[in-house]
Amino acid sequence: MPDDLITIVEESEDVDSTLISRVRLEILWALSELGEDGATARQLKAGLNLSDGVLYANLKKLVAMGYLRSEKVTLEGKELELYAITPEGLLEWRRIRSWLCKLLDCDDDACER
Amino acid sequence: MPASDRSKVIACFREAGFRMDKNRFEHRLIAQKLIYLLKLKGVAFCYSFHLYVRGPYSPDLAREYYQHADEFSRCETESTLSSAEADAVAGLTSLFDKSPSLLEIGATYGYLAYELHHPPEQAYRTVRRMKSFYPGEQIVKGVNRAKQYLFVPADEEKAALEAELQEWQRAGIRSMRH
Numbered sequence: 001m002p003d004d005l006i007t008i009v010e011e012s013e014d015v016d017s018t019l020i021s022r023v024r025l026e027i028l029w030a031l032s033e034l035g036e037d038g039a040t041a042r043q044l045k046a047g048l049n050l051s052d053g054v055l056y057a058n059l060k061k062l063v064a065m066g067y068l069r070s071e072k073v074t075l076e077g078k079e080l081e082l083y084a085i086t087p088e089g090l091l092e093w094r095r096i097r098s099w100l101c102k103l104l105d106c107d108d109d110a111c112e113r
Numbered sequence: 114m115p116a117s118d119r120s121k122v123i124a125c126f127r128e129a130g131f132r133m134d135k136n137r138f139e140h141r142l143i144a145q146k147l148i149y150l151l152k153l154k155g156v157a158f159c160y161s162f163h164l165y166v167r168g169p170y171s172p173d174l175a176r177e178y179y180q181h182a183d184e185f186s187r188c189e190t191e192s193t194l195s196s197a198e199a200d201a202v203a204g205l206t207s208l209f210d211k212s213p214s215l216l217e218i219g220a221t222y223g224y225l226a227y228e229l230h231h232p233p234e235q236a237y238r239t240v241r242r243m244k245s246f247y248p249g250e251q252i253v254k255g256v257n258r259a260k261q262y263l264f265v266p267a268d269e270e271k272a273a274l275e276a277e278l279q280e281w282q283r284a285g286i287r288s289m290r291h
Contacts, residue, residue: 030165030166033163033165033170033172034165034166034167034170034172034175035172035175035176035179036175036179037141037145037167037170037175039165039166039167042246043166043167043246044166045246046166046242046243046244046245046246047165047166047167047243048166049242073138073139074138074139075138075139075142075213075214076139076212076213076214080138082138
C-alpha cells in the first residue's frame with residue numbers, strides 16, 4: 001500500500017465518478033490531445049473498436065455532462081458528426097489521470113504520450 | 114516558445130496549391146496528412162506526430178494553423194523550398210490529389226509500416242480495421258499510393274533493376290542496328 005492513502009482518498013472526492021467507465025475514459029483519452037480538431041464518430045468507433053450503440057450512448061452522455069461538444073462537418077460530400085473535448089472535459093480528464101496515476105503508483109510524467 | 118516551421122509548412126502548401134481554411138474539417142485533415150507524409154519522405158519538420166484515432170496527428174502543427182490562421186489562408190511566405198523538397202511535394206500531390214480519404218489511409222499506413230516498422234501485411238490489416246468506414250477499394254488505393262510514394266529500393270533491388278534496365282538498353286541498341 002503506498003504512503004499516500006490519505007491523498008488518494010481525499011482526491012477521489014474531486015473525481016467525477018460517472019467518468020470511471022472504460023468506454024468514457026477511452027473516449028476522453030482519445031480526444032484529449034486532439035483539441036479543437038476532435039474526431040468524427042466513425043473515427044472513434046473504428047479506432048476504439050466500439051459498437052454504434054455503446055459509442056453513441058457514451059458520447060451523448062459526455063456531451064450532456066459538458067465534457068464534449070459536437071458539430072456537423074462535411075468530408076467528401078458526406079455529413080459527419082465531429083466530437084471535441086471542452087476545456088471542462090480536459091480539466092476533468094487531467095484530474096482523473098492524475099488520480100489514477102497516484103492510485104496505481106506510477107509516475108504522472110511517464111504517463112504522458 | 115515551441116519550435117516552429119510554419120513558413121516551411123506554408124511554402125509546402127503553396128507548392129501544392131492548397132490554400133488552407135482552418136474552419137473546414139477537410140482542410141485540417143489534409144494539412145495534417147500532407148505534412149506527415151512529407152516528413153516521412155524526408156522533408157524536415159520540427160513537429161512530432163503520434164497515432165490517434167484520426168491517424169497520424171501533431172498537436173503542435175494544429176496549434177500553428179489555429180493561432181496563425183490568416184497566414185495559412187493567405188498562403189504567402191518568404192520561405193522557399195529546396196528542389197528536393199519541391200519534388201517531394203509534387204510527388205505527393207500527383208499521387209494523392211489532396212484527397213482527404215486517400216491521405217488519411219495513406220498516412221496511417223505510412224505510420225504503421227514506415228515508422229513503427231510493422232510488416233506490410235500487418236500494417237494493411239490494421240489500416241483496414243482503423244479505417245473500416247472507408248470502402249475496401251479506397252483502402253487498397255490509399256495504401257498503394259503510400260507505398261508508391263514512400264518506397265525506397267534497397268541496394269540489391271537497385272542493382273537488380275539496373276541489370277534489367279541494361280539488358281533492355283542492349284536489346285534496344287541491337288534492334289536499332291538491324
